[in-house]
Amino acid sequence: MSPSALNAADTAWMLVATALVLLMTPALAFFYGGLVRSKNALNTMMMSFVALGFVGVFWALIGYSLAFSTGGAWVGDLSHLFLRNVGLEAQGTIPHVLFMAYQGTFAIITAVLISGAIVERMRFSIYVLFITLWSLIVYSPIAHWVWGGGWLAKWGALDFAGGTVVHVNAAVAALAAAIAVGKRQEYPSSSLLPHSVPLTLLGAGLLWFGWFGFNAGSALAASPIAGLAFVTTLLAPAATLLVWTFLDAARSRKPTAVGAATAIVVGLVAITPAAGYISPLSALALGAIAAVPSYLGLMIRVKTALDDSLDVVAAHGVGGTVGALLTGVFAQKSWNGVADGALFGNPRQLVIQATAVAAVAVYSGVVSFALLKLIGLVTPLRATVEDETTGLDVTLHGEEAYLHEG
DSSP, rough: OGGGOOOOHHHHHHHHHHHHHHHHHHHHHHHHHHSSOOGHHHHHHHHHHHHHHHHHHHIIIIIIIHHHOOOOSSSSOOGGGTTTOOOOSTTTTTEEHHHHHHHHHHHHHHHGGGGTTTTTTHHHHHHHHHHHHHHHIHHHHHHHHHSOOOOOHTTTTTOOOIIIIIIIHHHHHHHHHHHHHOOOOTTSOOOOOOOHHHHHHHHHHHHHHHHHHHGGGGGGGGSSSHHHHHHHHHHHHHHHHHHHHHHHHHHHSOOOHHHHHHHHHHHHHHHGGGTTSOOOHHHHHHHHHHHHHHHHHHHHHHTTOOOOOOIIIIIIHHHHHHHHHHHHHHHHHHHHOOOGGGGGGGHHHHHHHHHHHHHHHHHHHHHHHHHHHHHHHOSSSSSOOOHHHHIIIIIIISSSOOOOOO
16 A cells, blocks of 8 residues: 555554553553462563563564465465564555554463463473464464464454454463463462452453453554444443352352452453454343353362463453354444344354364464473473472562562
8 A cells, every 4th residue: 555545543543552452461460460479479470571572572573474474374474574564654544564563462462361371380481482482383373364364364254353363372372381381389289369459450450441452453443443342342341240240249149359350351352352343232242141151161170180370261261262252143244344143144154253263272272282392392391399389589580579577
């Protein structure tokens, strides 16, 4: 497109949206950091912050080209390697370089989501190596499949802002990591309680704020569809929170703050693939429905030996899957101008959505597990028993979140 295709309003909105999505990574640091024990708070938060550097740099150098250059059905080519041909020319109606930066914030937060499954035990250096490689060989190809003109895009899979690309992808990788790294020393024999629920609530609030950039920004313009995505991002988590509160009250008669924070995230995850494709009323229904399977997933996980420490699978895997499938049910062409779902006469869309979820889950699970095993052949994946017992803040970073003066 020529420079005349650039639109000032769209560019202004996408500058804001990019900053909002970038904020989600520190927000996740607070959300995750509050849920672990105080001796691991900084280590957990650093797992989010460090990705801003490593994943961000390698996205610009290599990952963007693999995801968004023309390439083939499975992966992009190297035509944008080292940001070649990524300048001020229009990508849609915004500068190409801004589009690259916006998509980079997605790559960062997706990789960081994985950390919730392996906090309090994985070696920090190995985690950094893993998420950097993972962003290139797992995230970038899947982003190409769905958003870069790859095979799922051509087949008509609907994923407005990342139900499959971000949440299912990260959750299955998190499951692979939890299995490969193993459970914490004390799990499940002792109670591993959150050290700061207020931090987690702060993180949930900031995530919701940033998520407006995540979903409404995925319209890539200051457009009516951005407005629709903004509204559905408001309504769906509200409905999830409402239903979750009743579920908590019915189970224990005590609605919990951690439950409320989790419910907000589950609702945000579930609406992500559908945000610009469904009506506001459908968003309320989607959010309400999504609360139940994720809540049950949490209840089931605690009865197993799987140490998915911060329930990435139940929140992001189950929530993302439900959201992706319900996109195939509630999508409405009269709102989105793209496609109808099963509820509006197009049951084939649900089949396409299910296929996309399955394909992403298989690729992410197999490649993530293989990558971890290969790294494990060279160097241990997890911290020593002594380091884990003492706490990873002191042993891996030489710092403490809280100074305890006698």
